[in-house]
Amino acid sequence: MNKRVLSSSYLGVESFLIEVEVDISNGLPNFSIIGLGDTAISESKDRIKTALKNSGFKLEPKKIIVNLSPAGIRKEGSHFDLPIAIGIMLVMGFIKDRYNTIDNYLFLGELSLNGDVKRIRGALNSVIFAKENGYKGVVLPLENFQEATLIKGINIVPVENLNDVVNFISKNIVKSVQTKIIEKNDENLMDFLDVKGQSMAKRALEIAAAGKHNIILIGSPGSGKSMLCKRITTILPPLNEKEIIESTKIYSIAGELTESKPIISSPPFRSPHHTSTPVSIVGGGKKVIPGEISLASGGVLFLDELAEFPRSVLESLRQPLEDGIVSISRAQYRVEFKSNFIFVAATNPCPCGYALEPTGKCICTQTEINKYIKKISGPIMDRIDLHVEMRRLNENELLTYQSGDSSKIIRERVIKARAIQKERFGDDIYNGMMSQKDIQKYCTLSDENREYFKKVIQTLQISARGYDKILKVARTIADLAGSNDIEKEHLMEAVSFRENSIN
Template identity: 55%
Template sequence: MITKIKSLGYFGIEPFLVDVEVDISRGLPSFNIVGLGDTAINESKERIRAGIRNSGYKLEPKKITVNLTPANLKKVGTHFDLPIGIGIMIASNIIKSKNDILKDYLFMGELSLTGEIKRTQGIVNGAILAKEKGYKGIIIPYDNLKEGILIKGIDIIPVKNLKDTVDFLENENYKKHEVSFDDENENYNIDFYDVKGQEKAKRALEICASGGHNLLMVGTPGSGKTMLAKRIMTILPPLTDEEKIEVTKLYSISGELNEEKPIIDKRPFRAPHHTSSSVSIIGGGKNPSLGEISLANKGVLFLDEIVEFKKDVLEALREPLEEKKVSITRAMYKAEFPADFIFIGACNPCKCGFAFESGNLCTCSPSEISRYMKKLSGPILDRIDLKIEIKRLTEDELIENSQRETSQTIKERVIKAREIQKKRFGSNRLNSSMTRDEIEKYCKLDEDSKNIMKVAIKNLNLSARSFDKILKTARTISDLDGAKNIEKIHILEALSYRTDEFL
């Protein structure tokens, strides 16, 4: 008799159902797994045998054949251990189970040699798939429970070992393991209050956080670029429940979750090193895997020393910055990953870094400065909404302890601006994602503003994309002011973030 257990595989971030078929017959003792499994699945044979034996069950030496269907799709991961092990135990008549349980539940979990069921990847994806396909629930490792219970509307059955799983299958009154945890408050040990001066940079970050705009900071070493960029996290609104599920799903499939971080309840901040490869930033590889831009989804991607990144890495950012997603096409597959993040870049104005400072500190020639900044191509700069120059603080600014705003004060303004946008679009979309029709509808200009923009288009040589980004930025500035329409002052401020001579 063939036993069939339900599980799942995933391609990129998209899960698909997998039937784990187990056949046990007479013949020379053997254990074969077919169905295009990866190395981890092929190595599961010894884990499963030892796990069953060390859980106190006796496995007769027979011919075991396991088929993972659909057989034409690649399966990866250790989460097939549990469904294969349970299938073997049922097919061997070691345990009895009602067919409706096998039909109503998906199984996921990695087996240890002792029969313990260990944490595995992709639990959120599995729970979502079970709900979408109308299953009653999913059996998962106990260590993944906090991750699984993000998905409401289905039974989440956490098991610690094989005996727990057998107890659930055979006992209608099975007592679930319970878990409770408090939502973490978004407490950070950094604050905008720590930053002296740099008011224009703080204002630019506030606009970025409010409207989802991209920012480039060019400044002297030690002027506070990295310090400022990290503090944008303290003024971003908390993740919604839907966003928590979306982000946790990405981190789960990438194996980025652990006992200390079972779910993602804060907006991600990703800051890859400038030596990172294109695949690690964008995603892809032999099997479709997520890159930094997807792990930054709903959060911030910060590229410090951006001009030091490889040219192919920077140019690969063109589509994600514009489309908020990345499409990866290889010979063997085509995958699409989300990439909805706020982009912040930082760099020096020249090789020595002191082009902005007085006192002849800069040792670079004008041609060297130009050549250094040309590492950022026009198409990339065109996709960045705000560009600012940052200089070192003066002696008075460093010594003086003037009154400064806290992150909480700025965050309150950001949340109010986002509430205005939520009412405008009827969703959690931000001004930075406005379409051309929406720009014409929500970014109407009076005559004075039109005249200013005409001069700006001519003098700054603005492209159509740059023109739209200025209007989107002005719309966000007006939202921060609580103004119904874009006014002259909002246009002028938006233009002030596009006129820096080095950019």
């Protein structure tokens, strides 16, 4: 006898249908799975047999053949435990498909030896796929329930074990689960107020947040640069529904969702260490999972101690910084992940760290400093709009300097400036991403300001690329000020973020 159960799998963020066919006949007792193309097959077989036995379903000694199609597509092994087990139970008569569930639902889940259904990766993708393709619903692990409920208008049936599945298919009983109210994870008890002084760096981060500009803080140890960078998410606008789904999808595939964080509801902040492997940062690996640069999508990628990162990692950021996408190639296929983040970097100005402090403190030779700077200037600096230099505050400054605005107040300004950009470009485009054409259209200057700008460019010997960046930043500064036109003061401020020792 033969039965077919539906499931789905994914490659990158693309999902597709997988048909699980189970055929059971009177032959030499055997259990084989074809079409998985993975070493996970034998593990999967053992899990399914043991899970069925431990759930009270005694398998007759028969010849069981499971076929997963289409055959050519790469599939995750553990994903199909549940549909395979259901196929076997249907053919052996442990389940009766009284409500025509089998043709209308997708089934996903890994089994544990005692018959529990365990969390899988990419559940959200499958639910979106099921909805788009007109299926009635998805049966999936209870642990994936919260992420799945982000998608409305499709039945989500959470199951904890094989008996829950039997109850649903044979008796139409669905376990009732409370949808958790997901609080905006304001684990962020941090605030810009925590950092004294450094008004220029704070302002630069505000501009970066408002226009999605990439930014680098170059400063002495103890100047507060990492502390400030870590607070940038406190001034970013909250994610909208579409962005929440986008981010949660990537986290789901990466296996980064947890019971306490089943949904990504606020802008991600990722800060991989410089000793992280290139694969963990860029993505890839045997199963091709998204890396830090994709997990940061919709939020911030922060590289602290930028110069300590291997050159190869910095090089690999070039394409994502340019296109907002990373593509990972394999022999038979290519996977693309979004990697659309604000890039925030911090670095010392020299190996000892004190090149920006009053004379005498830095012990590096000019050659050492040049070598240090050269390492980061090549691949990355081209994509960074805002440069800020920071030095340590002395005791007197620490006592007298004000803290400036709170994150809440800054965030309100950022939200307003973002709204202006939405009017200008529509969704998902911000000043930091403007093309040459956009710059010509939206960054026009009055005759007087154009003359002034020309002079500045000549004096500071700014390149054509630097010229564009200043205009983009000036546009955001004008938006923050609620000004239609880019005025001289906006230009001057924008220029101040390029007058540095590193260019």
